Amino acid sequence: MSLRIWYNRTFSTASHYVEMIRRNADQRQFEIYVTHPKTHSLMLQIADYAEPEPTLPLYEYPGYCLDFCKKHNIDIFIPHFGMSEIVKYRSEFAKIGTKLLAAGDAELIGLVLDKGKLFSELSTLKSIELPDYYVVSTVDEFKEAYHQLKERGHRVCFKPASGEGGAGFRIIKETLPSIQSLYDPCGPGILLDEAIRMLSSVPEFPPLMVMEFMSGHEYSIDCLASSSSLLAAVPRKKVEGRVRLLEENELLIEWAHEIHKVIPLQYNFNIQVIYQKGKPKLLEINPRTSGGLYTSCLTGINFPYLAVKLLLGDQVVVPEPEFGIVATHIEKEMIMHRSFQ
CATH class of the missing domain: 3.30.1490 (Dna Ligase; domain 1)
Incomplete structure (x- = not known):
């Protein structure tokens, strides 16, 4: 029997993550539900079930999400928009049988999203340099x-x-x-x-x-973790334009482990770093999948699907990543088969 996954309003590159979940090595079956307020969103086109999302005040939004999950018997909800409010209702989602794939509870996500509080929390780490x-x-x-x-x-x-x-x-x-x-x-x-x-x-x-202002090379470190252990970290270097290098940067991988000990995010999250005068400095942490995570998956790690396995309590084996890959991406045409006008 297939499991139902719902993506609420999110960026278009999440379509890559939907396909990675569908093409999982375990051949597990999923039905993908998507909502989005923009009726021509690419995400609505790649879903098994799609519908336009209403525009609501943020305080009303978790109620809409609970109603949607209950109506459609959603097994896994992967929130993006409104995540900091949605996670406050984790127990309410659990009561209707929906698991939230969110990187932490409301307190932890609130800490990470407030860069001032985040930097203050990480200032105790001698190994991490802040701007x-x-x-x-x-x-x-x-x-x-x-x-x-x-x-x-x-x-x-x-x-x-x-x-x-x-x-x-x-x-x-x-x-x-x-x-x-x-x-x-x-x-x-x-x-x-x-x-x-x-x-x-x-x-x-x-x-x-x-x-x-920092002007050196920028890195995104895509991470996979449980609440107790960091399972994978892939530094993705912005080389130029759209070119990225998946680099086995031991210092940044160690940074990810050190940060996770203090900020125990789980599932998929992302750390951004910029080099200044040859030294890396922390820029921010995103408690969600990054927009460019699909490039880091070229290492052989299916970050989106392994996060789902973690949420379900399954055993997760992370393959040894292949580093040294230089990659880019190009625009691709897509015919839209759904219309919500």
Whole structure:
């Protein structure tokens, strides 16, 4: 008998993970359910069952998820959107027979998603180097943080303390752009005076991390773990453009083990690191599958399916990863067979 897996609103590259679960080595059968508010989402096209997802206030969203799982007899729910709220209701999902594939409980995920709290928690680890940073909520704190970082010789950037991806990331510029900037690609730069003007418009704003700007090679470390043990860690280096190197970087693999001892995330999660002057520094941790995890699966580790096996309590044997692989990806056309208009 097949098990039913539901993916709620998530990014389109999760379609790769659906196919990896379907093509599992155990030949286990799954039915994939997908919902998404965008009626032309690729995820809706690759599902066995799909329907548009309503737009709801976040406080109402877990109720919708519980109703969906109950209505469709969902065995495994892999939440992305609203995950930090959904995990608060884990016991309610368990009562209706649905297992949540989420990297931790509400407290742990809340800690990881707040970069200020996360950095504070990891500051006790001598082996993990953090960037210079300040968490600020007023314009005076912002200006003081900026000047402190400049005095240490840093270029300065800032981003929301809680957020996903590159949303809100800005690099501070001190001089007016030249006319050439009108012909260059748009970037995340913002003039210092403009940032101060906008932040001054309110007495207090949601916490920002003001930090040193790091410009070296960036790595994503894709991880598979139980709550007690890290089972796999694959450092994925951004070489250039879309080119990635799956690198047996022993230092970063050891970092993943050290971080997991303090932040015991489970199933699939991702650690992001940037090198600065030859040394790696932690950027953030994502308590979910990363958008580029499908590349790390080229090592021979089926991260999405093994996470499902862990959730089900099955024995998990992780193959020895094949490192040294250089990979890229290209766009591919796809005819849409479903219409929800």
